[in-house]
Amino acid sequence: MLTTSEWSALELSLRVGVCAVAASLPTAIPIAYLLARGAARASWPIQAIRWLVQLGVDLPLVLPPVVTGYLLLVCLVPGGPIGSVLDRWFGVRLVFTWWAAALASAVVSFPLLVRTIRLAFQNVDPRLEIAARGLGAGPLDSFFSVTLPLARRGILAGAILAFARCLGEFGATIMVLGSSEGRRTIPLAIYSLSHRPGGMERSWRLVLLSVGLACAALIASELLERRQSLRESA
Amino acid sequence: MHGDRWRIIFCAICACLAGGCTRSQPAKPGGVSAERKPTETIVFLAAASTQEPVETIATNYERSSSSIAVKCSFAGSSTLAEQIAAGVQADLFLSANQQWVQHLTDTGLVAKSSPLLRNRLVLIVPVDSEVVITRPEDLLKDSVRHLAMADPESVPAGIYGREALEKLNLWNGVQDKVAAGDDVRQALSYVETGAAEAGIVYATDAIISDKVKTAFPIALELSEPVIYQVALLKSAAEKPAAMAFYQHLQSQEALTIFRQQGFGVVEKASPSEGSPQEGSGFGVRGSESSAEPDTIRATPDSDETSP
Numbered sequence: 001m002l003t004t005s006e007w008s009a010l011e012l013s014l015r016v017g018v019c020a021v022a023a024s025l026p027t028a029i030p031i032a033y034l035l036a037r038g039a040a041r042a043s044w045p046i047q048a049i050r051w052l053v054q055l056g057v058d059l060p061l062v063l064p065p066v067v068t069g070y071l072l073l074v075c076l077v078p079g080g081p082i083g084s085v086l087d088r089w090f091g092v093r094l095v096f097t098w099w100a101a102a103l104a105s106a107v108v109s110f111p112l113l114v115r116t117i118r119l120a121f122q123n124v125d126p127r128l129e130i131a132a133r134g135l136g137a138g139p140l141d142s143f144f145s146v147t148l149p150l151a152r153r154g155i156l157a158g159a160i161l162a163f164a165r166c167l168g169e170f171g172a173t174i175m176v177l178g179s180s181e182g183r184r185t186i187p188l189a190i191y192s193l194s195h196r197p198g199g200m201e202r203s204w205r206l207v208l209l210s211v212g213l214a215c216a217a218l219i220a221s222e223l224l225e226r227r228q229s230l231r232e233s234a
Numbered sequence: 235m236h237g238d239r240w241r242i243i244f245c246a247i248c249a250c251l252a253g254g255c256t257r258s259q260p261a262k263p264g265g266v267s268a269e270r271k272p273t274e275t276i277v278f279l280a281a282a283s284t285q286e287p288v289e290t291i292a293t294n295y296e297r298s299s300s301s302i303a304v305k306c307s308f309a310g311s312s313t314l315a316e317q318i319a320a321g322v323q324a325d326l327f328l329s330a331n332q333q334w335v336q337h338l339t340d341t342g343l344v345a346k347s348s349p350l351l352r353n354r355l356v357l358i359v360p361v362d363s364e365v366v367i368t369r370p371e372d373l374l375k376d377s378v379r380h381l382a383m384a385d386p387e388s389v390p391a392g393i394y395g396r397e398a399l400e401k402l403n404l405w406n407g408v409q410d411k412v413a414a415g416d417d418v419r420q421a422l423s424y425v426e427t428g429a430a431e432a433g434i435v436y437a438t439d440a441i442i443s444d445k446v447k448t449a450f451p452i453a454l455e456l457s458e459p460v461i462y463q464v465a466l467l468k469s470a471a472e473k474p475a476a477m478a479f480y481q482h483l484q485s486q487e488a489l490t491i492f493r494q495q496g497f498g499v500v501e502k503a504s505p506s507e508g509s510p511q512e513g514s515g516f517g518v519r520g521s522e523s524s525a526e527p528d529t530i531r532a533t534p535d536s537d538e539t540s541p
Contacts, residue, residue, distance in 0.1 A: 015348065073427070073429070077427045077428050077429045078428050078429075079428045093379055093380075095380075095429040096379075096380050096413045096429060096430070121333050167518070177416060178413040178415065178424070179385065179414055179415070180413055180414040181385075181386070181387060181409075181412070181414065182384075183409075192385065192387075192388075192416075194316065195310065195312055195313045195316055195340075195385070195388060196312050196316055196387070196388040197312060197315045197316045197319050197334065197388075197417060198316075198319075198339050199316060200316070200320065
Protein backbone atom coordinates (compact mmCIF):
# COMPACT_ATOMS: atom_id res chain seq x y z
CA MET A 1 0.00 0.00 0.00
CA LEU A 2 2.79 2.39 0.96
CA THR A 3 6.31 2.47 -0.42
CA THR A 4 9.34 2.05 1.82
CA SER A 5 10.06 5.75 1.91
CA GLU A 6 6.43 6.47 2.77
CA TRP A 7 6.55 3.95 5.60
CA SER A 8 9.73 5.50 6.90
CA ALA A 9 8.13 8.95 6.76
CA LEU A 10 5.10 7.66 8.68
CA GLU A 11 7.29 5.90 11.21
CA LEU A 12 9.46 8.97 11.73
CA SER A 13 6.45 11.26 12.06
CA LEU A 14 4.86 9.01 14.68
CA ARG A 15 8.15 8.59 16.55
CA VAL A 16 8.81 12.33 16.59
CA GLY A 17 5.23 13.07 17.67
CA VAL A 18 5.11 10.49 20.46
CA CYS A 19 8.52 11.45 21.84
CA ALA A 20 7.84 15.17 21.63
CA VAL A 21 4.56 14.87 23.54
CA ALA A 22 5.88 12.35 26.05
CA ALA A 23 8.87 14.55 26.78
CA SER A 24 6.86 17.74 27.17
CA LEU A 25 4.06 16.32 29.37
CA PRO A 26 6.10 16.31 32.64
CA THR A 27 6.88 20.01 32.14
CA ALA A 28 3.54 21.00 30.65
CA ILE A 29 1.44 19.57 33.51
CA PRO A 30 3.01 21.57 36.38
CA ILE A 31 3.14 24.74 34.29
CA ALA A 32 -0.49 24.35 33.28
CA TYR A 33 -1.46 23.71 36.91
CA LEU A 34 0.37 26.80 38.14
CA LEU A 35 -1.23 28.92 35.43
CA ALA A 36 -4.68 27.49 36.22
CA ARG A 37 -4.50 27.81 39.98
CA GLY A 38 -2.49 31.00 40.37
CA ALA A 39 -4.70 33.20 42.53
CA ALA A 40 -5.87 36.49 41.10
CA ARG A 41 -4.99 38.20 44.35
CA ALA A 42 -1.36 37.09 44.32
CA SER A 43 1.28 39.77 44.86
CA TRP A 44 2.55 41.59 41.77
CA PRO A 45 5.92 39.82 41.37
CA ILE A 46 4.12 36.49 41.23
CA GLN A 47 1.65 37.94 38.75
CA ALA A 48 4.51 39.26 36.63
CA ILE A 49 6.23 35.88 36.64
CA ARG A 50 2.97 34.23 35.61
CA TRP A 51 2.61 36.64 32.73
CA LEU A 52 6.14 35.96 31.60
CA VAL A 53 5.66 32.20 31.80
CA GLN A 54 2.40 32.53 29.90
CA LEU A 55 4.13 34.65 27.26
CA GLY A 56 7.02 32.22 26.89
CA VAL A 57 4.67 29.26 26.62
CA ASP A 58 2.38 30.92 24.09
CA LEU A 59 5.09 32.46 21.94
CA PRO A 60 5.66 29.42 19.66
CA LEU A 61 1.92 29.41 18.95
CA VAL A 62 2.12 32.75 17.18
CA LEU A 63 5.74 32.83 16.03
CA PRO A 64 6.29 31.63 12.49
CA PRO A 65 7.53 28.05 12.98
CA VAL A 66 10.49 28.85 10.75
CA VAL A 67 11.55 31.47 13.29
CA THR A 68 11.27 28.93 16.09
CA GLY A 69 13.35 26.57 13.96
CA TYR A 70 15.88 29.27 13.20
CA LEU A 71 16.33 30.04 16.89
CA LEU A 72 16.66 26.35 17.70
CA LEU A 73 19.19 25.87 14.90
CA VAL A 74 21.27 28.84 16.03
CA CYS A 75 21.32 27.41 19.58
CA LEU A 76 21.91 23.80 18.58
CA VAL A 77 24.70 23.99 16.00
CA PRO A 78 28.03 22.86 17.48
CA GLY A 79 29.13 26.50 17.73
CA GLY A 80 25.88 27.66 19.35
CA PRO A 81 25.21 28.22 23.06
CA ILE A 82 23.44 24.90 23.67
CA GLY A 83 25.08 22.89 20.90
CA SER A 84 28.60 23.65 22.10
CA VAL A 85 27.78 22.49 25.63
CA LEU A 86 26.13 19.29 24.39
CA ASP A 87 29.04 18.66 22.06
CA ARG A 88 31.76 19.29 24.63
CA TRP A 89 30.20 17.51 27.58
CA PHE A 90 28.31 14.68 25.99
CA GLY A 91 29.64 14.52 22.44
CA VAL A 92 26.08 14.92 21.22
CA ARG A 93 25.20 16.80 18.07
CA LEU A 94 21.49 17.21 17.66
CA VAL A 95 21.21 19.07 14.36
CA PHE A 96 20.06 16.84 11.50
CA THR A 97 19.04 14.04 13.85
CA TRP A 98 15.47 13.05 14.63
CA TRP A 99 16.04 14.21 18.22
CA ALA A 100 16.28 17.74 16.91
CA ALA A 101 13.02 17.22 15.04
CA ALA A 102 11.39 15.95 18.24
CA LEU A 103 12.69 18.97 20.13
CA ALA A 104 11.37 21.35 17.48
CA SER A 105 7.99 19.62 17.51
CA ALA A 106 7.91 19.71 21.30
CA VAL A 107 8.55 23.45 21.38
CA VAL A 108 6.00 24.21 18.69
CA SER A 109 3.27 22.02 20.19
CA PHE A 110 3.94 23.04 23.80
CA PRO A 111 1.44 25.94 23.86
CA LEU A 112 -1.39 23.69 22.69
CA LEU A 113 -0.53 21.14 25.34
CA VAL A 114 -0.36 23.69 28.16
CA ARG A 115 -3.51 25.50 27.10
CA THR A 116 -5.63 22.38 26.91
CA ILE A 117 -4.32 21.00 30.18
CA ARG A 118 -4.80 24.36 31.89
CA LEU A 119 -8.46 24.34 30.86
CA ALA A 120 -8.78 20.82 32.24
CA PHE A 121 -7.36 21.94 35.59
CA GLN A 122 -9.59 24.99 35.68
CA ASN A 123 -12.57 22.69 35.30
CA VAL A 124 -11.59 20.80 38.44
CA ASP A 125 -13.42 22.33 41.38
CA PRO A 126 -10.78 23.77 43.74
CA ARG A 127 -13.05 22.95 46.71
CA LEU A 128 -12.31 19.27 46.08
CA GLU A 129 -8.62 19.98 46.58
CA ILE A 130 -9.39 22.00 49.69
CA ALA A 131 -11.46 19.13 50.99
CA ALA A 132 -8.63 16.69 50.32
CA ARG A 133 -6.21 18.96 52.11
CA GLY A 134 -8.68 19.30 54.99
CA LEU A 135 -8.77 15.53 55.28
CA GLY A 136 -5.03 15.49 55.81
CA ALA A 137 -3.58 15.03 52.30
CA GLY A 138 -0.40 16.92 51.49
CA PRO A 139 -0.32 19.25 48.46
CA LEU A 140 1.35 16.62 46.27
CA ASP A 141 -1.00 13.91 47.49
CA SER A 142 -4.08 15.98 46.78
CA PHE A 143 -2.72 16.87 43.32
CA PHE A 144 -1.98 13.29 42.36
CA SER A 145 -5.06 11.65 43.88
CA VAL A 146 -7.70 14.32 43.26
CA THR A 147 -6.76 16.94 40.66
CA LEU A 148 -4.81 14.84 38.19
CA PRO A 149 -7.34 11.99 37.95
CA LEU A 150 -10.18 14.48 37.50
CA ALA A 151 -8.31 16.26 34.72
CA ARG A 152 -7.04 13.14 33.01
CA ARG A 153 -9.32 13.35 29.99
CA GLY A 154 -8.35 16.94 29.36
CA ILE A 155 -4.70 16.01 29.65
CA LEU A 156 -5.16 13.20 27.19
CA ALA A 157 -7.04 15.53 24.84
CA GLY A 158 -4.20 18.03 25.08
CA ALA A 159 -1.65 15.32 24.39
CA ILE A 160 -3.55 14.18 21.31
CA LEU A 161 -3.92 17.74 20.06
CA ALA A 162 -0.22 18.39 20.57
CA PHE A 163 0.56 15.09 18.86
CA ALA A 164 -1.50 16.16 15.86
CA ARG A 165 0.35 19.46 15.79
CA CYS A 166 3.64 17.54 15.81
CA LEU A 167 2.49 15.47 12.83
CA GLY A 168 1.91 18.71 10.94
CA GLU A 169 5.13 20.38 12.05
CA PHE A 170 7.06 21.61 9.06
CA GLY A 171 8.74 24.99 9.41
CA ALA A 172 10.80 24.39 12.52
CA THR A 173 11.51 20.78 11.56
CA ILE A 174 12.98 21.57 8.16
CA MET A 175 15.34 24.05 9.77
CA VAL A 176 16.82 21.59 12.27
CA LEU A 177 16.34 18.27 10.46
CA GLY A 178 17.06 19.28 6.90
CA SER A 179 15.47 17.09 4.31
CA SER A 180 17.48 13.94 3.69
CA GLU A 181 16.41 10.67 2.22
CA GLY A 182 15.13 8.38 4.96
CA ARG A 183 14.99 11.26 7.42
CA ARG A 184 11.83 12.98 6.34
CA THR A 185 8.60 13.29 8.27
CA ILE A 186 5.36 13.13 6.28
CA PRO A 187 5.17 16.89 5.62
CA LEU A 188 8.85 17.00 4.66
CA ALA A 189 8.40 14.04 2.33
CA ILE A 190 5.46 15.74 0.61
CA TYR A 191 7.42 18.99 0.34
CA SER A 192 10.43 17.25 -1.13
CA LEU A 193 8.29 15.33 -3.62
CA SER A 194 6.67 18.58 -4.69
CA HIS A 195 10.16 19.73 -5.66
CA ARG A 196 10.70 16.97 -8.11
CA PRO A 197 9.30 16.87 -11.57
CA GLY A 198 6.48 14.35 -11.50
CA GLY A 199 6.51 14.35 -7.72
CA MET A 200 3.11 15.90 -7.18
CA GLU A 201 1.40 12.85 -8.61
CA ARG A 202 3.39 10.59 -6.33
CA SER A 203 2.57 12.41 -3.11
CA TRP A 204 -1.17 11.84 -2.98
CA ARG A 205 -0.91 8.80 -0.69
CA LEU A 206 1.04 10.81 1.86
CA VAL A 207 -1.43 13.66 1.54
CA LEU A 208 -4.35 11.31 2.21
CA LEU A 209 -2.46 9.77 5.11
CA SER A 210 -1.89 13.21 6.64
CA VAL A 211 -5.51 14.21 6.30
CA GLY A 212 -6.61 10.91 7.84
CA LEU A 213 -4.24 11.16 10.79
CA ALA A 214 -5.17 14.77 11.47
CA CYS A 215 -8.91 14.00 11.37
CA ALA A 216 -8.51 11.02 13.69
CA ALA A 217 -6.53 13.06 16.19
CA LEU A 218 -8.99 15.96 16.14
CA ILE A 219 -11.99 13.68 16.57
CA ALA A 220 -10.35 11.83 19.45
CA SER A 221 -9.40 15.07 21.15
CA GLU A 222 -12.87 16.53 20.64
CA LEU A 223 -14.62 13.44 22.02
CA LEU A 224 -12.42 13.41 25.09
CA GLU A 225 -12.97 17.08 25.80
CA ARG A 226 -16.71 16.69 25.36
CA ARG A 227 -16.85 13.81 27.78
CA GLN A 228 -14.77 15.78 30.25
CA SER A 229 -17.12 18.77 30.13
CA LEU A 230 -20.16 16.48 30.34
CA ARG A 231 -18.75 14.98 33.50
CA GLU A 232 -18.13 18.43 34.91
CA SER A 233 -21.68 19.58 34.27
CA ALA A 234 -23.22 16.35 35.55
CA MET B 235 -12.05 43.18 33.57
CA HIS B 236 -13.41 41.78 30.33
CA GLY B 237 -14.52 45.18 29.12
CA ASP B 238 -11.04 46.52 29.67
CA ARG B 239 -9.45 43.78 27.70
CA TRP B 240 -11.73 44.36 24.73
CA ARG B 241 -11.10 48.07 24.88
CA ILE B 242 -7.35 47.44 24.72
CA ILE B 243 -7.72 45.09 21.78
CA PHE B 244 -9.97 47.58 20.01
CA CYS B 245 -7.46 50.38 20.57
CA ALA B 246 -4.64 48.19 19.35
CA ILE B 247 -6.52 47.38 16.14
CA CYS B 248 -7.30 51.06 15.60
CA ALA B 249 -3.64 51.93 16.14
CA CYS B 250 -2.56 49.33 13.61
CA LEU B 251 -5.03 50.61 11.05
CA ALA B 252 -3.99 54.21 11.67
CA GLY B 253 -0.34 53.21 11.34
CA GLY B 254 -1.11 51.47 8.08
CA CYS B 255 -2.82 54.57 6.70
CA THR B 256 -0.05 57.00 7.57
CA ARG B 257 2.54 54.69 6.14
CA SER B 258 0.80 54.27 2.83
CA GLN B 259 0.11 57.98 2.35
CA PRO B 260 3.57 59.33 1.54
CA ALA B 261 4.09 56.56 -0.95
CA LYS B 262 1.21 57.83 -3.09
CA PRO B 263 2.52 61.06 -4.59
CA GLY B 264 6.03 59.88 -5.48
CA GLY B 265 5.43 56.26 -6.32
CA VAL B 266 3.74 56.32 -9.70
CA SER B 267 5.57 59.07 -11.50
CA ALA B 268 9.10 58.47 -10.24
CA GLU B 269 9.75 55.22 -12.06
CA ARG B 270 9.08 54.55 -15.64
CA LYS B 271 7.14 51.36 -15.87
CA PRO B 272 8.85 48.65 -17.87
CA THR B 273 6.67 47.58 -20.74
CA GLU B 274 7.72 43.96 -20.70
CA THR B 275 8.78 41.56 -18.01
CA ILE B 276 10.92 38.50 -18.55
CA VAL B 277 10.63 35.78 -15.94
CA PHE B 278 13.90 33.92 -15.60
CA LEU B 279 14.15 30.80 -13.43
CA ALA B 280 17.79 30.03 -12.73
CA ALA B 281 19.70 27.40 -10.79
CA ALA B 282 20.57 28.56 -7.28
CA SER B 283 24.29 28.34 -7.98
CA THR B 284 24.06 31.00 -10.68
CA GLN B 285 22.48 33.65 -8.49
CA GLU B 286 25.29 36.23 -8.42
CA PRO B 287 26.22 36.34 -12.12
CA VAL B 288 22.60 36.08 -13.24
CA GLU B 289 21.58 38.98 -11.02
CA THR B 290 24.43 41.07 -12.38
CA ILE B 291 23.54 40.20 -15.96
CA ALA B 292 19.87 40.95 -15.36
CA THR B 293 20.61 44.31 -13.74
CA ASN B 294 22.96 45.32 -16.56
CA TYR B 295 20.40 44.24 -19.12
CA GLU B 296 17.62 46.22 -17.46
CA ARG B 297 19.87 49.26 -17.35
CA SER B 298 20.72 49.05 -21.04
CA SER B 299 17.12 48.61 -22.17
CA SER B 300 14.84 50.43 -19.82
CA SER B 301 11.62 49.04 -21.23
CA ILE B 302 12.39 45.52 -20.03
CA ALA B 303 12.35 44.12 -16.53
CA VAL B 304 14.00 40.78 -15.77
CA LYS B 305 12.48 38.99 -12.82
CA CYS B 306 14.81 36.30 -11.57
CA SER B 307 13.90 33.43 -9.32
CA PHE B 308 16.49 31.06 -7.90
CA ALA B 309 16.08 27.53 -6.55
CA GLY B 310 17.32 24.03 -7.12
CA SER B 311 16.95 23.15 -10.80
CA SER B 312 14.58 20.31 -9.97
CA THR B 313 12.32 22.70 -8.06
CA LEU B 314 12.26 25.08 -10.98
CA ALA B 315 11.61 22.27 -13.46
CA GLU B 316 8.69 21.11 -11.33
CA GLN B 317 7.34 24.66 -11.17
CA ILE B 318 7.55 24.96 -14.95
CA ALA B 319 5.90 21.57 -15.40
CA ALA B 320 3.17 22.69 -13.01
CA GLY B 321 2.45 25.67 -15.25
CA VAL B 322 4.27 28.56 -13.62
CA GLN B 323 4.46 31.58 -15.94
CA ALA B 324 8.12 31.67 -16.95
CA ASP B 325 10.13 32.52 -20.04
CA LEU B 326 13.62 31.18 -19.49
CA PHE B 327 15.14 28.39 -17.48
CA LEU B 328 18.79 27.91 -16.60
CA SER B 329 19.29 24.41 -15.25
CA ALA B 330 22.45 23.11 -13.61
CA ASN B 331 22.12 19.90 -15.55
CA GLN B 332 20.77 18.80 -18.89
CA GLN B 333 18.47 16.19 -17.41
CA TRP B 334 15.77 18.59 -16.23
CA VAL B 335 15.80 20.55 -19.46
CA GLN B 336 15.48 17.25 -21.29
CA HIS B 337 12.57 16.32 -19.03
CA LEU B 338 10.77 19.54 -19.93
CA THR B 339 11.65 19.11 -23.60
CA ASP B 340 10.07 15.66 -23.51
CA THR B 341 6.91 17.20 -22.05
CA GLY B 342 6.90 19.70 -24.91
CA LEU B 343 7.51 22.78 -22.77
CA VAL B 344 10.82 23.87 -24.27
CA ALA B 345 11.14 25.84 -27.51
CA LYS B 346 14.91 25.62 -27.74
CA SER B 347 17.84 25.07 -25.47
CA SER B 348 21.58 25.28 -25.48
CA PRO B 349 24.44 24.24 -23.18
CA LEU B 350 25.90 27.34 -21.60
CA LEU B 351 28.16 26.91 -18.59
CA ARG B 352 30.46 24.48 -16.89
CA ASN B 353 31.21 24.02 -13.28
CA ARG B 354 32.87 21.51 -11.02
CA LEU B 355 32.35 20.09 -7.58
CA VAL B 356 34.54 20.67 -4.58
CA LEU B 357 34.50 19.34 -1.06
CA ILE B 358 34.28 22.12 1.49
CA VAL B 359 34.75 22.29 5.25
CA PRO B 360 34.12 25.14 7.70
CA VAL B 361 37.06 27.58 7.85
CA ASP B 362 37.71 26.78 11.50
CA SER B 363 37.20 23.05 11.05
CA GLU B 364 39.18 20.77 13.33
CA VAL B 365 38.35 17.66 11.37
CA VAL B 366 41.12 16.78 8.96
CA ILE B 367 39.71 15.99 5.54
CA THR B 368 42.22 15.73 2.75
CA ARG B 369 40.91 12.89 0.65
CA PRO B 370 37.47 11.41 -0.08
CA GLU B 371 38.01 8.42 2.25
CA ASP B 372 38.18 10.83 5.18
CA LEU B 373 34.44 11.29 4.81
CA LEU B 374 34.02 7.84 6.34
CA LYS B 375 35.60 9.01 9.59
CA ASP B 376 33.31 9.15 12.60
CA SER B 377 34.28 12.76 13.18
CA VAL B 378 32.45 13.62 9.96
CA ARG B 379 28.91 13.26 11.20
CA HIS B 380 27.12 15.08 8.44
CA LEU B 381 27.92 15.64 4.82
CA ALA B 382 25.94 18.50 3.36
CA MET B 383 24.82 18.07 -0.22
CA ALA B 384 22.03 19.29 -2.40
CA ASP B 385 19.31 16.62 -2.51
CA PRO B 386 21.07 13.68 -4.18
CA GLU B 387 17.75 12.42 -5.54
CA SER B 388 16.84 15.39 -7.66
CA VAL B 389 18.97 18.53 -7.39
CA PRO B 390 21.79 18.51 -9.97
CA ALA B 391 24.62 19.34 -7.53
CA GLY B 392 23.44 16.44 -5.38
CA ILE B 393 23.09 14.05 -8.30
CA TYR B 394 26.61 14.84 -9.53
CA GLY B 395 27.99 14.52 -6.01
CA ARG B 396 26.28 11.21 -5.47
CA GLU B 397 27.63 9.93 -8.77
CA ALA B 398 31.15 10.88 -7.75
CA LEU B 399 30.79 9.21 -4.35
CA GLU B 400 29.36 6.10 -5.98
CA LYS B 401 32.33 5.94 -8.33
CA LEU B 402 34.63 6.22 -5.34
CA ASN B 403 32.69 3.40 -3.63
CA LEU B 404 31.99 5.72 -0.75
CA TRP B 405 28.28 6.28 -1.23
CA ASN B 406 27.11 3.38 0.92
CA GLY B 407 29.36 4.55 3.72
CA VAL B 408 28.33 8.19 3.71
CA GLN B 409 24.71 7.89 2.62
CA ASP B 410 23.42 8.03 6.19
CA LYS B 411 25.49 11.12 6.91
CA VAL B 412 24.02 13.14 4.07
CA ALA B 413 22.18 16.27 5.10
CA ALA B 414 20.35 17.20 1.95
CA GLY B 415 19.45 20.76 1.08
CA ASP B 416 16.77 21.95 -1.31
CA ASP B 417 19.47 23.50 -3.40
CA VAL B 418 23.24 23.69 -3.35
CA ARG B 419 23.24 26.98 -1.47
CA GLN B 420 21.45 25.38 1.45
CA ALA B 421 24.18 22.74 1.56
CA LEU B 422 26.68 25.61 1.59
CA SER B 423 24.95 27.22 4.54
CA TYR B 424 24.87 23.93 6.45
CA VAL B 425 28.67 23.92 6.29
CA GLU B 426 28.91 27.65 7.02
CA THR B 427 26.99 27.26 10.28
CA GLY B 428 29.02 24.21 11.24
CA ALA B 429 25.92 22.02 11.28
CA ALA B 430 27.71 19.74 8.82
CA GLU B 431 31.41 18.97 9.03
CA ALA B 432 31.83 18.79 5.27
CA GLY B 433 29.85 19.50 2.15
CA ILE B 434 29.86 19.02 -1.58
CA VAL B 435 29.09 22.15 -3.56
CA TYR B 436 30.21 23.78 -6.79
CA ALA B 437 33.56 25.52 -6.93
CA THR B 438 31.65 28.73 -7.65
CA ASP B 439 29.66 28.37 -4.42
CA ALA B 440 32.76 27.70 -2.34
CA ILE B 441 34.42 30.95 -3.38
CA ILE B 442 31.50 33.21 -2.49
CA SER B 443 31.64 32.24 1.16
CA ASP B 444 34.46 33.22 3.49
CA LYS B 445 33.18 30.84 6.18
CA VAL B 446 34.14 27.72 4.24
CA LYS B 447 37.31 26.54 2.60
CA THR B 448 37.89 24.03 -0.14
CA ALA B 449 39.40 20.79 1.15
CA PHE B 450 39.90 19.33 -2.29
CA PRO B 451 38.28 19.50 -5.69
CA ILE B 452 36.39 16.46 -6.87
CA ALA B 453 37.85 14.94 -10.00
CA LEU B 454 35.90 15.87 -13.09
CA GLU B 455 35.82 12.35 -14.50
CA LEU B 456 34.02 11.01 -11.43
CA SER B 457 30.66 12.37 -12.52
CA GLU B 458 28.83 13.47 -15.59
CA PRO B 459 30.31 16.77 -16.76
CA VAL B 460 28.57 19.61 -14.93
CA ILE B 461 26.96 21.47 -17.79
CA TYR B 462 24.37 24.17 -17.33
CA GLN B 463 21.74 24.35 -20.00
CA VAL B 464 19.65 27.38 -20.78
CA ALA B 465 16.19 26.87 -22.22
CA LEU B 466 13.72 29.17 -23.89
CA LEU B 467 10.31 27.90 -22.88
CA LYS B 468 7.48 27.27 -25.33
CA SER B 469 5.32 29.90 -23.66
CA ALA B 470 7.96 32.54 -24.48
CA ALA B 471 8.74 31.42 -28.03
CA GLU B 472 6.66 34.24 -29.44
CA LYS B 473 7.97 36.85 -27.05
CA PRO B 474 10.72 38.95 -28.67
CA ALA B 475 12.05 40.28 -25.36
CA ALA B 476 12.53 36.76 -23.98
CA MET B 477 14.20 35.61 -27.18
CA ALA B 478 16.52 38.61 -27.11
CA PHE B 479 17.49 37.85 -23.52
CA TYR B 480 18.03 34.20 -24.43
CA GLN B 481 20.53 35.39 -27.05
CA HIS B 482 22.03 37.88 -24.63
CA LEU B 483 22.80 35.14 -22.12
CA GLN B 484 25.00 33.53 -24.75
CA SER B 485 26.72 36.78 -25.72
CA GLN B 486 30.33 37.49 -24.82
CA GLU B 487 29.18 40.21 -22.43
CA ALA B 488 27.16 37.78 -20.34
CA LEU B 489 29.68 34.99 -20.59
CA THR B 490 32.38 37.31 -19.30
CA ILE B 491 30.34 37.92 -16.17
CA PHE B 492 29.85 34.19 -15.70
CA ARG B 493 33.60 33.68 -16.13
CA GLN B 494 34.35 36.36 -13.58
CA GLN B 495 32.28 34.40 -11.07
CA GLY B 496 34.30 31.27 -11.71
CA PHE B 497 32.11 29.47 -14.22
CA GLY B 498 33.51 27.74 -17.25
CA VAL B 499 31.87 28.45 -20.56
CA VAL B 500 30.76 25.87 -23.07
CA GLU B 501 32.47 26.63 -26.34
CA LYS B 502 30.31 25.99 -29.32
CA ALA B 503 31.27 24.70 -32.71
CA SER B 504 28.76 27.00 -34.36
CA PRO B 505 26.54 29.79 -33.06
CA SER B 506 23.53 27.50 -33.34
CA GLU B 507 22.93 24.38 -31.29
CA GLY B 508 26.20 22.69 -30.57
CA SER B 509 27.43 19.89 -28.44
CA PRO B 510 29.65 20.88 -25.56
CA GLN B 511 33.29 20.54 -26.36
CA GLU B 512 36.03 19.40 -24.11
CA GLY B 513 38.82 21.70 -23.14
CA SER B 514 36.76 24.82 -22.75
CA GLY B 515 38.18 27.49 -20.55
CA PHE B 516 37.51 26.71 -16.95
CA GLY B 517 38.63 29.69 -15.01
CA VAL B 518 38.17 28.94 -11.35
CA ARG B 519 38.56 32.29 -9.67
CA GLY B 520 40.70 32.40 -6.57
CA SER B 521 43.30 29.88 -7.55
CA GLU B 522 44.18 29.15 -3.93
CA SER B 523 42.32 25.87 -4.11
CA SER B 524 44.30 24.51 -7.02
CA ALA B 525 46.31 25.93 -9.84
CA GLU B 526 45.17 23.35 -12.32
CA PRO B 527 41.91 21.94 -11.08
CA ASP B 528 41.54 19.46 -13.89
CA THR B 529 44.73 17.63 -13.12
CA ILE B 530 44.10 17.09 -9.42
CA ARG B 531 42.43 13.79 -8.76
CA ALA B 532 40.02 13.22 -5.95
CA THR B 533 41.07 9.61 -5.81
CA PRO B 534 44.25 8.86 -3.92
CA ASP B 535 47.20 8.98 -6.25
CA SER B 536 47.68 5.71 -7.96
CA ASP B 537 51.37 5.50 -7.19
CA GLU B 538 50.60 5.60 -3.47
CA THR B 539 47.83 3.10 -3.09
CA SER B 540 47.82 0.72 -5.98
CA PRO B 541 50.14 -2.23 -5.69
